[in-house]
Amino acid sequence: MELISKSGNNKIYKDGDVIVKHYSSFSSTPCDRGKNDFNFIKYFWEKGCRNIPKPISYDEETNIGRYSFEEGKIIPVNNITSQDINATIDFLEFITINSQNDLDKFNYGKESCITTQDYINNMVQRINKLTNVHIRDKYDRKGKKILKKKLLPLFVREKDKFLNKNKNSKLKLSLNPGDFGFHNILKDGDKYIFFDFEYAGKDDIVKQGPYFVTHPYVMEMNEALKNEFTQLYKNRILTSKGERNRLDSIEGLVNLHWGIIQLNFLIPDFMHQSTDFKKGRLQTLNKYLDKVK
Ligand SMILES: Nc1ncnc2c1ncn2[C@@H]1O[C@H](COP(=O)(O)OP(=O)(O)O)[C@@H](O)[C@H]1O
């Protein structure tokens, strides 16, 4: 077996034409990420979706999932085309339509939003984790300063704007594939394979679109493609004017949420602590803050 990928979350091996995914059991997410990933893939495979790896087996005791090895490459951000954007919407539409009557079979997703207030609570929880940390170097100091002087005032403003506009909104739940983005899509010719559903679950139908299009991986994707994605998402995934308005009202908060995530290195036991890592994260954070006007 050959180790082909190692992230904080998992170790991935290639064994002939099989992918062996060993899910780590780190404590910040006690949910069964492995089981969740496998069940999601199995459910949609049985619904006829062939844009996912074929599920082979999942063993709860060892927390190991086996899937077909798929050819293809992650698309470099500057090569993403309108065809690729359309493929992501086709996939999301398939997932949404084919799970609508079966939502009770799925868990809630990581940071899922059942009420508008949940959008705020999720961010407050992350901010709380960043406020009482020890400063170890100048990057920690910079990070804390940006958090206090820039990010938190913007958060207060955007939160009030969002809550005012969505006072009486009742959210519509659908299935959110979780960590969805071009970093988790393989392309081989005209074929697309979507994977990595550890964090999938029931969530506000509006949420996935804006988080996808502001994911750090597509930070440098051209604006026309981002707009195309958002229009398609509004037309083909969302079902009402209220949902489309909610999507428009959430942009500031979503950028701030991604900004807060960049500061994870402040958490004492966070796995990446190198200077280069922190520098990169601070740059990305500033880009997110610049987008919140
Ligand atoms: N079924 C598969 N076929 C081929 N490569 C895969 C497959 N599943 C995962 N990989 C490779 O392993 C990497 C990490 O897999 P992923 O499921 O995203 O795990 P992680 O949660 O660690 O991000 C992918 O970017 C891809 O290169």
Ligand SMILES: [Mg+2]
């Ligand atoms: Mg991944």
